[in-house]
Amino acid sequence: MNAQQLPQGLGAARYIGQRVLRKEDPRLLTGRGQFVDDISLPGMLHCAFARSAIARGNILNIDTSAARDMPGVHAVYTQADLAHFNAQMLSFFLLPPEVEMTPLASDRVCYVGEPLALVVADSRALAEDAASLIEVEYAELDPVVTLADARNGPPIHPGTSDNIAAEMGDEELDDDLAATLNGAAHLVTQKVVHQRISQAPMETRGVVASRDGNEELTLWITCQSPHMIARWVSQSLGLPQTAIRVIAKDVGGSFGLKNHPWKEEVSVILAALLFGRPLKWIEDRYEALTASNQCREAEMTLQAAFDAEGHLLASHGDYACNNGANPQGPDNNIAVHMFVWGAYKMPAYAFLTRGYYTNTNGLAAYRGPWAIESLIRETLLDRAARKIGIDPVEIRRRNLVTLKDQPSVSSMGIPREDITPAECMEKLLHHFDLAAFRKEQAAARAEGRYLGFGLATYIEPTGSAGSMPVMTGELAQIRIEPTGKVTATMSTHSQGHGTATTMAQIIADRLGVAYEDVTVFEGDSARGGFSPGAAGSRQGVIGGGAAISAADLLAAKVKTVAAHLLNASAETITIDGGTVHVTGAPEMSRSLGEIAAIAYGEPDRLPPGCESGLEVQHRYQPPPMTFTSAAHACVVEVDADTGFVKILRWISSEDCGTVINPAVVEGQISGGLAQAIGMVLLEEMPFDARGNPLSATFKDYLLPAISDIPEFEFVPANTPSQALGGMRGVGEGGAIIGPPTLVNAIADALIPFGELPEPLALPLTPTKLLSVIEGRDLAAHSAPAPVVVAAAAPATEPAPAAAAPAGEVRVDGAWDMVLKTPMGPQGMVVTFAVDGNAISGRFDSPEGSQDFIGGTLEVNRVRFDLKVEKPMKITLKYDLQFDGDSLSGKCKMGMFGSAKVSGTRKV
Amino acid sequence: MKPAPFDYVAPTSVEEACKVLAEAGGGATVIAGGQTLMPLLNLRMSQPFVLVDINKIPELSGISLTENGIRIGAATRQCDALKNPLLAAELPVLVEALRHVGHHQTRNRGTVGGSIALGEPAAEQPACAVAMGASIEIASVRGQRSVPATEFYVGPYMTILEPDELVTAITFPHWPSGHTPLFCELAQRPGDFALVGMVGALAIEGVAITRAGLGWFGMGGTPIRAYSAEAALLGQALGSIDADTIAELALSECAPFDDHHASAEYRRTVGKRLFAKTLRKALTVGEAA
Structure with missing residues (x-):
């Protein structure tokens, strides 16, 4: 798109729409980028992991003695050492996982490559030498590998009745839909089997963790948003976020893998807190391909x-x-x-x-x-x-x-x-x-x-924002320095996206300054404010909007100050090429630097009530x-x-x-x-x-x-x-x-x-x-032999719909209930009040409380509707079976289909 | 991905290198270009006690004509062989094969002897040695020996080389000037190991084939010599040869395998097709000459 085709409302665009050279490239192309592995701190030690050699089994013993005795090794940690931090793994939506998960495996392993122990040594090579000396005894179990295995095989996680992690929709086809499908002139069916792949970023995962005070932590981590990491780590470790600073200047690709830290990064952070010296772990390519998270299957x-x-x-x-x-x-x-x-x-x-x-x-x-x-x-x-x-x-x-x-x-x-x-x-x-x-x-x-x-x-x-807790707006803080140069601090973050370039293009246009005079800083949780960063094709849309609105606010302030200083009306002031002009009076032009020097250093010359300096910030909230x-x-x-x-x-x-x-x-x-x-x-x-x-x-x-x-x-x-x-x-x-x-x-x-x-x-x-x-x-000759997984009976048979209750039915009172939603399991407390066959009650969750009435009780089956406003207006239809101190059932969520519900009586 | 600990020695003569290998009692590994060995060391799939670096032995590098043929020092870099005028004149098929070996960066370091000593079954240079009738010169403290390439390979990455032995050179026999090289390789990306590959040469006098050397790579556990196809070609007049029949004969020598890049049946089907196509083209060139 060239400048002539620009949509209306962007004014005279000199940079927006142009192929200006990227500000990041001179640094990246001359080998002066700063990636995690470029960080070296005084006293820093190196980490390597011992990992599971089997896909499924119970850990009988981990013998770390030979590794600990090796010269150059400072510490070897297992989950027993890390457990007292009680670190909680979290999803992108900051929710805990449904199944128990610890940074290092505690009593069982559930995939090849799962980290079991962390070695801290003088060098990565020594750490790997020691990791290879760690002896693990397993009681191996048959693994569940494919989707077919998962459907037919035993549940891999204790305490679950099947391998379904999340489920929505309806198994049985609606009659009308079935009639339309079967009665149509043409019914076409397509089946796709999508392979598993690796995100394979050029820069693998990595972290340098440094404990700077009792509860002060600085992390250099390859990620998609330092702010998101700071928030995640703060919540996961229960540390105050003010004590955590996360830096990620340059990142070599991410593609979703680095939305938030995972087991290895958390283990290294905990080990750094335990040991006190800065620790570095850089995932090698073998680990990246075999032990990292993967995608798509x-x-x-x-x-x-x-x-x-x-x-x-x-x-x-x-x-x-x-x-x-x-x-x-x-x-x-x-x-x-x-x-x-x-x-x-x-x-x-x-x-x-x-x-x-x-x-x-x-x-x-x-x-x-x-x-x-x-x-x-x-x-x-x-x-x-x-x-x-x-x-x-x-x-x-x-x-x-x-x-x-x-x-x-x-x-x-x-x-x-x-x-x-x-x-x-x-x-x-x-x-x-x-x-x-x-x-x-x-x-x-x-x-x-x-x-x-x-x-x-x-x-x-x-550009999704406002509908999910972490999908926020974006922040731009822009200041014209006393020198007249422009510095912007953005909540955006580049893993190759070039946001320091595109945001500078916008700011230069909106402020009327040269692109070369604008510097954009990002990649540090101590700068700017929260955003999930590059997640969901959002930074150009939302960061761009933030850059526009903040620059416009700043331009307005410049005009107010200049109008006052030049005794002109603000409407006659324009800014172009870093110079402030008064329409029709070219002799009154002043450089932005002159105006800025006055704005900072001579507050007496500013309009009454005008804040000194030329600094603004704006958080842009786009359409959802x-x-x-x-x-x-x-x-x-x-x-x-x-x-x-x-x-x-x-x-x-x-x-x-x-x-x-x-x-x-x-x-x-x-x-x-x-x-x-x-x-x-x-x-x-x-x-x-x-x-x-x-x-x-x-x-x-x-x-x-x-x-x-x-x-x-x-x-x-x-x-x-x-x-x-x-x-x-x-x-x-x-x-x-x-x-x-x-x-x-x-x-x-x-x-x-x-x-x-x-x-x-x-x-x-x-x-x-x-x-x-x-x-x-x-x-055909070489089709791999079908994987035979012992078809063990599910640990607990799901209760048939009309089964008579085994125990006494007592619905009255408070229940801990979990609803499996598309964003992960959501916990709540539901209090039921029974009056004959009528049921009313109240839902309490961190998001708020809501009462309901008009429910029915039928032997052990409770049905009621709950109208909710967030995240969208929808009627939730609950259909629950009670059995002793447990409940289970479904919640029909309008067009989203049904979600599983489970619960236990609150004690 | 850091190697397990090892000692490092860099002898300056073959004699000294052999002595180190003998003393290590099987615990030594020779490093030349390191393009395969370094990843193996880093993955700890190879954990030698001693790494014997032969890069400082001058006599192991260079290409020369001898009465037995063209002799390539084992530590000759692939990039140097690729631009060697002697090789271009005497053994054009090896030059063609080298163009398909890895990438510029790996050829700058990788050596002819390193690839031939390693015996990757889908690699170009071992197959070239097998097809062209090369012999491999081997030294140890017990003396020197020369082994035909056809007898050198016993399985994937397995050769008859004893732990105390060092490959010092590869000698390709003389082929008549003007002989016709044959080369065809199918790889998923340029520089990858072959899914299917064939290599060789024909010498043609008048309208008849007087000498044939043909081999496969990527078609089994070792590079494979297509003896029956060679025999069927010898003495035949160019116009009377049915390339498909010869390809079928060549295929009968192979036992390709499945992996997740291609099935054995794919390799057989496409191998035969490419063999015939390459042969047909060579015969046409021979006929025109």
Whole structure:
């Protein structure tokens, strides 16, 4: 986007919309970045972990004596040593996990690589030597590795009745929906098996922890927001947040992995508090691939019914993800269902969604964590188009929501006001001559060359704020120094996002100063204020809005001061190029430095009541959600001799609102697309039947290299959003829309040979694609033996719905109740009052209290409705069974389906 | 990823190196370029007591013509071999193979002898030695011996090399000038180890094949010589050769395996196809010449 195309309201933009050089690059490109491993403190010691060699078992004994005796070793800690801190692991939403989890394993291990002991030594090499001397005796148990194992196998966590970590939706299809699906002219089903992958940031995890006073702690940690880390650690350790300072100047990629600390970082922090000397732990690549959290592994089946002309009628989705043993949040990925048909005219959608525990590494976020919705929908639409006999473009034209269809609300309650996937697609097709390509494709096929065209459209929620506790606004503090130079302190944080550049572009424009005169500081919890940082494509939208409003406030102050000093009216004052002008009186111009020197040093000359100095701050609260829309297309050639895929062209037509810096935006989209290409063709983190990770090095874990990535073409399709400045988030989109775009192109290329195999299992290796071309399963001889897991009976059978109570039914009184919500388990105290068959009562939770009436009691079954206002207006329908001192049941949460409820009598 | 403790010695002669290896009684590992060994040390998959650095032994580097053929010192860097004019003239197939070995950065350090001594079954250089009929020169305190490459490899990363022995050079036999090199490799990304690879050469006099050396990599536990395919080609007139039949014969010598990058059947299917395609191209070139 060039300056002429800027949306209205941004005034004379000299920098916004320009490819200005990044402020971070001279430092990063000359090796002067400051990453965690660049930190070296006096007296600092180094850490290494002893880790579990098995996926599931009980720990009988940990013998650390040989390690402790080694010269150069200062300490060896196990959970017994760390236990007295009572550190509480937390999710991104700052909620404790449902299952017991400690920084180091205490009495059992539940995945290969789980940390068992921490060695503190003079060097990392010595620490590793000592860690290898730690002897662990286990009573090994059969592991639960795959989703199939999790469904059928024994629960891996004590005290749970099954491996379901989170569950929503309804198992039984609504009659009306079933009738629509089964009676439709076309019913198309798509199943996707998404492999597990590694976030694989270039900078692995790492921390330097320094105890500076009794309760003063400084952390250098690679993360997505130092403020979020400070908040998390403060809450986890019960330390006052004022005693914690977190610094992360430069971060080499994160992608969701570093949203908050995990077991290793917490262990190092606790060890530093115990030992007193600064400690460093840098995760090595082997640990990063085998012991870090991972992402994505999921299966989904999506059914969609169409009328004879290809209009969508109804749909059902069934999703399950493999959370691993200790996920960063036990998740059933409700966002998959919220957004799967968000951009389409879909009259009815229902779903069942589950997350399972297994004996594998925990799942953490990864760029577009819900992205399977776009993969499965867009590949389903292409298959439907082929079945119905219409073009992939046509099926989208008939079903996409256009600007004319808005405002409207999706069948899942998503308000749509300014989404533009249809408009993005038309702009893309204006740039790409599809008819000419079809001719080229036909000619190529005649020569035995297989070209394919893939198209996908999507919308993405970005800039989320205000709906979840940690998703806050962003803060900008800007001051004009007495020298006239501008310093901004932002709550934003870059892991490669270039926020120090884009925020400076905005501030320079809004203040009327040179870009070179603006410096942006971030990456230190002692500066600025709270924000979750880079999480959910939010910094351009919200940080940008904060930069605009703070700069405008500051400009207004400059004008007030200048008007007073120059005896002019404020309306006649302009600031341009770092100089303050009075309209029509060029001789009265003053440099910003002169005005600033007076504002700080000569308060007597300021207007009456005017605060001295030129400093302002503003926290911008954007609309709750800002949508980004896009259409992407790519052209591939599949080699029919080898099944290899070559990407010939890739076109992005993306509506990301106001573009602050096209190079930064294109970099974000390209990076996401590179990861998409990796997911579709190369990356895979498999486990063997004993739960051992099989991609332990980059020899086996194939990341896309520069040679695997085409040059992307960018078609402008931007429309301003309703957020201040008009930006839309652009951080995750490439990783969401890239996979279906590429899969659709590969499927199109292979049409002469048939459809891609069902289920669609990523990555599409040469073996899988050649199997389609050859019409036989080239992997058939070598299918791994099915994993046999002893089908142990669940520890407790769920009570049948109409079962008579075993004990006395006493509902009256207070109960501790837990509701499994999409954001994690939520605890509350419910007090019931029984009057005959009528039930009333009161809910008490940290969020507040609420009374209810009108419930019914039927033998041991209690039903009642609770109307809540937060996080949105919704009626919760509870249906509970009481048995002695325990209760269980479901809570139907409107369009979110049902959530599990459990509880015990309060004593 | 830090190596377990080890002693380090850097001998300056083959004799001295052999002495250290003998004294270590099997506890020593030789380091040349270190492009495979360093990761193995860092992963603690290799934990030698003594690391014997042969980079300071001048006689181990260099490429020369001898009466037995072209001799490449074991510690010759891959990047140096790649731009060596003698090799380009005498053994163009090795130069072609070297272009596919790792990346610029790894070739700057990696050595020809290091790769050949290691015996990665999907690597280019061991297969080249096997196909072209090279012999591997080995020294120890017990003396010197020369072993045909075809007898050197016994399994993945397993060779007949004794713990006290050092590979000192590889000699590729003379091939007639103007012989036709054959090389084909399929890897998921440039620089990766092969999913499927074939390498070799044909000598053609008039319209008949007078000499054939053909081998596979990535198609089993060792580099594999395609003897039956060579035999079927010898003495045949160029126009009478059915490349698919020869490829089928070559495939019968292989026992490829499954891994998560490709199945054994994929390797067989594509291996045969690429072998035939490469052979056909070579025969066409030979015919045109």
